[in-house]
Amino acid sequence: MLDIRAIRAFQAVAEERSFTRAAHRLNVAQPALSRQMRELEAGLDLVLFDRGVRPVALTAAGRVLLEHGQRILAAMVQLHGALDRVRQGERRKFTIGFVGSTMFGLVPDLLRRFRAKAPDVDIDLIEMNTVSQIEALKSGRIDAGLGRLTLEDANVARRVIQHEALMLAVSQHHALAVGEEPVNLAELVGEKLILYPAEPRPSYADQVLSLFHDHALSPVNLLEARELQSALGLVSAEAGVSIIPASVAKLRRDDIVYRPIRQATAVSPIILSWRMNDSSDLLRSLLAVVPGEEG
Incomplete structure (x- = not known):
C-alpha cells in the first residue's frame, strides 16, 4: 500500500x-x-x-x-x-532561505522586484546555509533558496544567477593593504587564511580552499571563523586575511582594506534553488525576475 x-x-x-x-x-x-x-x-x-x-x-x-x-x-x-493557508485564513506566503553573504549584491533588488510582481503575498526570509536549504526545500519549509554551493539532488532544480568576483580582505596595517594591483593567490599561501563558516561542511570555506587547490596552491596556516562578521573581526584584529565575495566590501570599515584577486577563476556563484516539478505561479513570478540559466 x-x-x-x-x-x-x-x-x-x-x-x-x-x-x-x-x-x-x-x-x-x-x-x-x-x-x-x-x-x-x-x-x-x-x-x-x-x-x-x-x-x-x-x-x-x-x-x-x-x-x-x-x-x-x-x-x-x-x-x-x-490547505494550511485556507485553514488559517492567511494571505499566501512564499518562504525563501538565504545565505547571509548573498544579501549584499543584486539579490535585494531581485527580491524587491519579486515583491512588486506579487504584492498580495507575504514573502518570508529565513537565513540558513545551503546544506540546510536543500532539506528545507524537500520538507516544504521553504519554497526557494539562495546559496553559493552546487549540491546535487534529484529533487532540486537550480539556476546560477551570478558569478560574483572574490576579493581579499586585510587589515589596514597589513603589507598587502598597500597598492591597487590585483593580488595573486600565490602571495597568500604563507598568510594565515581565515575561512568561514567553520561548519557545517561543505561550505563557502571549501570553495575558497578549492580555488587555491585548482591553482596547485596549498595554504597550510588556516583559521576558521563561525561566520562572515567574525571573519572580518579577525581580519581587523590582524589575526589573518580572508577571501570574501566582492559585494561584502560594501560593508565599509576604516580598519579593513579590500583588494581584487588576479585569478579570473576567483569567483563564487549565487545559486537559486527550488523544488523540482514545482509549477506554482509564485515560483514562476520569482523566476521571471531572476537572471541566469538552469543547471
Whole structure:
C-alpha cells in the first residue's frame, strides 16, 4: 500500500543507496526502515531493491517509483501549503532561505522586484546555509533558496544567477593593504587564511580552499571563523586575511582594506534553488525576475 511516509522513506533509501544512511537521515531505526520497505514491496507485489549488491541498487520497478514518487511528494508539499493557508485564513506566503553573504549584491533588488510582481503575498526570509536549504526545500519549509554551493539532488532544480568576483580582505596595517594591483593567490599561501563558516561542511570555506587547490596552491596556516562578521573581526584584529565575495566590501570599515584577486577563476556563484516539478505561479513570478540559466 502506498502512502506518503512510505514514499518518503523509499526515496531516502534510493538516494542514499544504503538502508543505514537512510535510517540516519530519517532518524529511525534501521530494522524498522527495512521492515517498512519489505511491507511496501509486499503491498505493491514488486521488488524495488536489489539487495544483493553494495551499494543498494534500484530495480526497474524501483526506478519507476522513484521518478513518480518525487512528483507525488512535490505535489503533496504544495497541497499541504495551500490547505494550511485556507485553514488559517492567511494571505499566501512564499518562504525563501538565504545565505547571509548573498544579501549584499543584486539579490535585494531581485527580491524587491519579486515583491512588486506579487504584492498580495507575504514573502518570508529565513537565513540558513545551503546544506540546510536543500532539506528545507524537500520538507516544504521553504519554497526557494539562495546559496553559493552546487549540491546535487534529484529533487532540486537550480539556476546560477551570478558569478560574483572574490576579493581579499586585510587589515589596514597589513603589507598587502598597500597598492591597487590585483593580488595573486600565490602571495597568500604563507598568510594565515581565515575561512568561514567553520561548519557545517561543505561550505563557502571549501570553495575558497578549492580555488587555491585548482591553482596547485596549498595554504597550510588556516583559521576558521563561525561566520562572515567574525571573519572580518579577525581580519581587523590582524589575526589573518580572508577571501570574501566582492559585494561584502560594501560593508565599509576604516580598519579593513579590500583588494581584487588576479585569478579570473576567483569567483563564487549565487545559486537559486527550488523544488523540482514545482509549477506554482509564485515560483514562476520569482523566476521571471531572476537572471541566469538552469543547471
